[in-house]
Amino acid sequence: MKIFEKAPAKINLSLDVLHKRPDGYHEVEMVMTMVDLADRIEMQEMARDTIIISSQAGYIPLDEKNLAFQAARLIKDRYDVKQGVYIHLDKRIPVAAGLAGGSSDAAATLRGLNRLWNLNISNEELQILGAELGSDVPFCVTGGTALATGRGEKLEPISAPPQCWVVLAKPPINVSTSEIYGKLNARGIKQHPSTAGVLSAIRDKQFDRLCDNLGNVLEGVTLDLYPEVRHLKECMQRLGADGVLMSGSGPTVFGLVSKEAKVARIYNGLRGFCKDVYAVRMLT
Numbered sequence: 001m002k003i004f005e006k007a008p009a010k011i012n013l014s015l016d017v018l019h020k021r022p023d024g025y026h027e028v029e030m031v032m033t034m035v036d037l038a039d040r041i042e043m044q045e046m047a048r049d050t051i052i053i054s055s056q057a058g059y060i061p062l063d064e065k066n067l068a069f070q071a072a073r074l075i076k077d078r079y080d081v082k083q084g085v086y087i088h089l090d091k092r093i094p095v096a097a098g099l100a101g102g103s104s105d106a107a108a109t110l111r112g113l114n115r116l117w118n119l120n121i122s123n124e125e126l127q128i129l130g131a132e133l134g135s136d137v138p139f140c141v142t143g144g145t146a147l148a149t150g151r152g153e154k155l156e157p158i159s160a161p162p163q164c165w166v167v168l169a170k171p172p173i174n175v176s177t178s179e180i181y182g183k184l185n186a187r188g189i190k191q192h193p194s195t196a197g198v199l200s201a202i203r204d205k206q207f208d209r210l211c212d213n214l215g216n217v218l219e220g221v222t223l224d225l226y227p228e229v230r231h232l233k234e235c236m237q238r239l240g241a242d243g244v245l246m247s248g249s250g251p252t253v254f255g256l257v258s259k260e261a262k263v264a265r266i267y268n269g270l271r272g273f274c275k276d277v278y279a280v281r282m283l284t
């Protein structure tokens, strides 16, 4: 049997760091949501007890370093599954972009193999398994919109943000999440984003208020290290996006846009100097 799963990209509408923890992770407070840009994952049963990964993308690992491989191995080990699986990743989310592409592939693999092998694992259990693979994986298991705390694995689902367009642009650099967290001075954060403001704007479906409250404490670190990200952010603002923010540890910058008429102008303006630009809808 063969099954398919979609693995959408996430953006962080708010990303605050409360403190650095003794285990090296940072205690965060984030509002995360999904956008309509997704990898497609095909999973096919194999009688032979092995995991094989393939992808058209030449720039991701296809061995045990791949997060989908790790998800398949984890579920096989925990549930003592003796069958194998062939997993093909049709990558559309840019890699190491702050969009959780790898985490979403891992989460989609957990969901898919749960179906393929009739394991009847609850979403809560899949999220617990996912946390072993990465901090963003539990959110990607269920998607939607959520307030994430802890190191990102404690989730409280909330209502969807007001519907809008999301323009995403990724400059041609790779950013390491651990390097960006490592360079953040958690004690010296001068201005924390208003997660409460983002939550109330979403609750009241107030698009303008949502745009005014977007904030990410990792943005300053990445913008200082990579001036091209700052340039991209300024361009998106100049082109008229209603709210602009870097997602996660970057380097992707997203712009929220309420009027469809503006989207083409912003998209074309960015495409003039940046290859990786996408105009998508917020997933609601």
Ligand SMILES: C[C@@](CO)(OP(=O)(O)O)[C@H](O)COP(=O)(O)OP(=O)(O)OC[C@H]1O[C@@H](n2ccc(N)nc2=O)[C@H](O)[C@@H]1O
Pocket: 012, 015, 024, 025, 026, 027, 028, 030, 097, 098, 099, 100, 103, 133, 134, 135, 136, 137, 150, 151, 152, 177, 178, 181, 182, 247, 248, 249, 250
């Ligand atoms: C910054 C965020 C925001 O959503 O996303 P990305 O930029 O990766 O998309 C996440 O917190 C990233 O989550 P994820 O990419 O799953 O991180 P992990 O694999 O768990 O951790 C990678 C490294 O990031 C650091 N890390 C991660 C999460 C956290 N709360 N505190 C940390 O300090 C640690 O150094 C860790 O070794």
Ligand SMILES: Nc1ncnc2c1ncn2[C@@H]1O[C@H](COP(=O)(O)OP(=O)(O)O)[C@@H](O)[C@H]1O
Pocket: 059, 060, 061, 065, 066, 067, 068, 089, 094, 095, 096, 097, 098, 099, 100, 101, 102, 103, 105, 106, 177, 248, 250
């Ligand atoms: N299935 C996968 N898709 C993308 N990247 C993967 C995958 N498996 C492992 N990786 C590795 O994970 C790292 C982070 O990738 P990704 O999840 O796209 O970034 P981010 O967490 O910034 O959104 C990259 O260095 C990449 O090589």
